[in-house]
Amino acid sequence: MEQVIIITGILLIILGIFGIIRSRNLVKIVLAFTLFNTGLNILMISIGYIRNAGAPILSQIPGQGEIPNIVDPVPQALVLTAIVIGLGVTALMLAYVLKLYQDKGTLDINSFKDLKW
Amino acid sequence: MVKNTLILLLTLGIGLIMYDVYEDFKFQESLPLLGDYYARNAASETGSANLVTAVVVTYRGFDTLGEVSILFLTASIISFMFKYKEEHATKKEYRPASELLISSTQVFTPIMLIVGIYIFANGHLSPGGGFQGGAVIASAFLLMLLANPGMHLSHKIISRVESISGIGFVLAGVAGLVYAGGFLDNTVLSKGEFGHLLSAGLIPIIYIFIGLKVGAELSNIVSTMSHLPKENN
Numbered sequence: 001m002e003q004v005i006i007i008t009g010i011l012l013i014i015l016g017i018f019g020i021i022r023s024r025n026l027v028k029i030v031l032a033f034t035l036f037n038t039g040l041n042i043l044m045i046s047i048g049y050i051r052n053a054g055a056p057i058l059s060q061i062p063g064q065g066e067i068p069n070i071v072d073p074v075p076q077a078l079v080l081t082a083i084v085i086g087l088g089v090t091a092l093m094l095a096y097v098l099k100l101y102q103d104k105g106t107l108d109i110n111s112f113k114d115l116k117w
Numbered sequence: 118m119v120k121n122t123l124i125l126l127l128t129l130g131i132g133l134i135m136y137d138v139y140e141d142f143k144f145q146e147s148l149p150l151l152g153d154y155y156a157r158n159a160a161s162e163t164g165s166a167n168l169v170t171a172v173v174v175t176y177r178g179f180d181t182l183g184e185v186s187i188l189f190l191t192a193s194i195i196s197f198m199f200k201y202k203e204e205h206a207t208k209k210e211y212r213p214a215s216e217l218l219i220s221s222t223q224v225f226t227p228i229m230l231i232v233g234i235y236i237f238a239n240g241h242l243s244p245g246g247g248f249q250g251g252a253v254i255a256s257a258f259l260l261m262l263l264a265n266p267g268m269h270l271s272h273k274i275i276s277r278v279e280s281i282s283g284i285g286f287v288l289a290g291v292a293g294l295v296y297a298g299g300f301l302d303n304t305v306l307s308k309g310e311f312g313h314l315l316s317a318g319l320i321p322i323i324y325i326f327i328g329l330k331v332g333a334e335l336s337n338i339v340s341t342m343s344h345l346p347k348e349n350n
Contacts (some may be wrong), residue, residue: 006142010135042240043138043165048152050145056168057243059309061160070168072152073159077145077172084248088191098321098342108280 005046012039026107031089037086041079047076060116164308165241165317173246174320178301182286184248185330189283192334196341213313222264229257237328241317247324251331258336262343270340279333282326289323 012035019032025102048071101107147157155168157175165171173181237250262268293302303323309316 002144003139003142006139010139014128014132014135017131018124021124021127030119046144048144050148055244056156057162058168059312062135062157066157067148067153068156070148070156072148073155073168073172074149076169077177080169080173080246080248081177081180082175085187090192090345092194094199095342099198 002049002051005042005049009039009042009046012036015039017098026100026109027094028095029109030097034086034090037082037090041082042087043092044075044079044082048072059072120122126174160311163303163320164311165303165316165320166312167241167243169244170241170246170320170324171317175301175303178290178323181327182290185283185286185327186221188331188334192337195338199341200344214264214266219264222260223333226257226261229253229260233257233328233332237324238321239314240324240328241320242312244316247327248331250324250328251333252335254328254332255335255339258332259339262339264342266343269344270336272337272340275333275337275340279330279337281332282330286326287329289319293319 016032016034016036016039019035020029023029023032050071053069053071056070056076057070058070062068097107100112104111147153155172157174159168159171160166163171163175165175170350180251233250233253235250236253237247240246240250259269262270289305290301292305294300297304301319301323302316303320306322308318314321
């Protein structure tokens with residue numbers, strides 16, 4: 001039952017990559033990218049999980065040599081960073097999509113051939 | 118047809134790699150080295166009840182500074198790409214928003230602002246922090262812009278808030294360099310009583326700066342996007 005979170009993360013990653021390759025609409029590609037991003041974040045969070053441990057918020061300062069029963073706070077801090085950077089990248093991608101649409105009047109990836117070789 | 122087969126093969130390959138990840142995955146039974154150090158010492162060293170906040174703002178505070186600059190970069194690139202032009206804005210006609218949206222905006226905007234401020238002021242005690250609170254504040258402004266589409270958020274105020282909080286963040290870090298152990302050391306102020314609002318030294322102050330900065334940046338992106346000139350093509 002604990003494996004559910006990993007399976008969810010992996011499925012979201014595969015779905016995201018599939019969507020990035022398969023979609024033709026630029027907005028859908030950006031959406032697939034955010035799915036991929038979310039899947040990776042879920043996988044990273046699950047790495048820090050420890051059986052039967054609580055959230056890394058303490059109610060009192062632990063005494064000498066005492067280890068509080070919490071999950072690893074480091075992956076959570078990393079994921080917080082990753083979420084913010086993902087937000088920035090997504091906003092930039094959407095802005096580029098908007099600019100491309102203003103330029104060509106279409107969102108179909110097949111009509112942007114400037115860099116094709 | 119060839120393309121579809123290739124896509125299917127590629128997805129299957131990635132699925133195979135990911136199956137390997139799944140097979141080898143074991144939940145840990147005890148904390149790894151770094152997490153163990155933070156679990157034992159972070160609360161007494163920083164005075165913050167929320168260890169994630171202690172890691173984000175103090176131990177890895179320099180990363181957070183970089184993160185804030187990435188967000189700033191995003192906001193400035195977007196404002197650069199879609200320059201706000203006065204002549205377009207005056208000509209633009211908006212469809213009035215629905216009664217439901219206008220009324221609910223009047224009810225919810227103050228509540229959302231207060232919730233945002235609560236989230237970033239309590240970042241060292243409860244789940245939350247500057248980035249989340251800033252996003253909530255920006256969504257309050259987004260709601261206001263949706264309800265009155267002609268509204269102008271003052272860019273002067275936004276940029277002032279943003280630069281003051283950015284400078285404040287860096288100055289708080291430098292204060293740690295001068296008066297305490299290193300850059301962004303939070304023990305410049307007293308650590309206070311554990312678990313109270315006024316505790317954890319500089320962490321709440323830095324998180325308030327981050328929250329204001331993130332809120333200003335996201336509101337800037339939202340207002341830039343909402344004043345796009347209409348293209349006729």
